[in-house]
Amino acid sequence: MDISRILNLQCILFILIAIGTIASKRGIIKPENKGVLTDLLIYIFLPANIISSFNMKFNLEIFIKFLLVLHFACLAQVICLFYSKTLYNNVEERKKKVLQYATVCSNAAFLGLPIIESIYGVEGVMYASVAMIPQRIVIWSAGISCFTKAESPMKVFKRVALHPCIIAVYIGLIYMVLPIKFPTPIEYTIKTIGNCTLSVSMILIGTMLGEIDNLSSIFSWLLVKYTMIRLFLIPLSALVVCYIFGLDYMSTGIVVLLSGMPAGSTTAILAAKFDGDYIFASKVVVFSTVMSVISISIWSLFLPYLF
Numbered sequence: 001m002d003i004s005r006i007l008n009l010q011c012i013l014f015i016l017i018a019i020g021t022i023a024s025k026r027g028i029i030k031p032e033n034k035g036v037l038t039d040l041l042i043y044i045f046l047p048a049n050i051i052s053s054f055n056m057k058f059n060l061e062i063f064i065k066f067l068l069v070l071h072f073a074c075l076a077q078v079i080c081l082f083y084s085k086t087l088y089n090n091v092e093e094r095k096k097k098v099l100q101y102a103t104v105c106s107n108a109a110f111l112g113l114p115i116i117e118s119i120y121g122v123e124g125v126m127y128a129s130v131a132m133i134p135q136r137i138v139i140w141s142a143g144i145s146c147f148t149k150a151e152s153p154m155k156v157f158k159r160v161a162l163h164p165c166i167i168a169v170y171i172g173l174i175y176m177v178l179p180i181k182f183p184t185p186i187e188y189t190i191k192t193i194g195n196c197t198l199s200v201s202m203i204l205i206g207t208m209l210g211e212i213d214n215l216s217s218i219f220s221w222l223l224v225k226y227t228m229i230r231l232f233l234i235p236l237s238a239l240v241v242c243y244i245f246g247l248d249y250m251s252t253g254i255v256v257l258l259s260g261m262p263a264g265s266t267t268a269i270l271a272a273k274f275d276g277d278y279i280f281a282s283k284v285v286v287f288s289t290v291m292s293v294i295s296i297s298i299w300s301l302f303l304p305y306l307f
Contacts, residue, residue: 023203034207037204049114073134076255106259107289112258113128253303267285
């Protein structure tokens with residue numbers, strides 16, 4: 001892999017995050033407008049990006065790779081669940097809920113998919129979309145149970161099966177398998193909309209930083225502990241499993257990078273709704289996101305040397 005490409009990507013991420021921060025500080029993007037950006041990502045940009053990534057010929061090799069990526073992504077989620085249940089036993093209860101949820105719920109959709117595309121291209125997005133399925137299931141089941149009582153299997157199934165990004169996977173698979181193609185204007189429109197994902201997601205993360213007056217206030221050793229677990233220990237564990245079983249370079253990179261994403265933004269939202277420490281949760285999201293720019297660079301530069 002061209003190292004300069006990775007470094008250029010990190011520079012782009014920094015610039016986009018800075019734009020979001022400045023826009024927030026200047027009042028261009030107000031706190032109440034973040035919901036609009038989030039909805040655009042969930043319901044328009046990410047689904048379009050996923051559908052566009054399936055624009056290739058389906059064959060047995062792709063099918064086998066789907067199954068492999070899905071299998072190892074499931075193992076990565078088992079690792080997340082294990083750490084969430086064992087590493088925060090001495091933490092105060094309201095903070096413990098936050099850390100447990102933030103360990104199983106990462107920002108892989110908003111941050112991970114754009115980064116995967118930048119490194120591995122649209123083919124990488126296709127496999128990453130499949131790799132995201134186990135996390136979405138865990139988020140809406142074991143993840144939610146960190147704050148609430150576990151919901152019925154049917155409710156969990158509906159919430160996962162009807163998620164916009166999962167629906168996009170259905171459409172993408174049908175589009176790839178069947179001998180049909182979208183008309184050129186529609187195909188180009190989907191691709192163009194999907195290309196907005198990286199910019200909007202990074203700017204949205206920047207707005208979170210812009211809402212904090214004193215960035216030094218987000219630092220604490222508990223946050224450092226969580227960040228090391230989320231950004232380094234979990235992806236390292238996933239890497240060891242993938243490497244032992246001889247998974248190929250791209251699949252390993254996708255599983256490792258997705259498993260090493262920062263805390264999901266829903267961490268703070270659910271903490272506020274279900275009596276968790278939402279102020280601490282906001283700091284978890286922001287601090288891990290800032291540090292992820294460094295960790296993503298490290299993993300992106302390190303992975304090619306293993307293959």
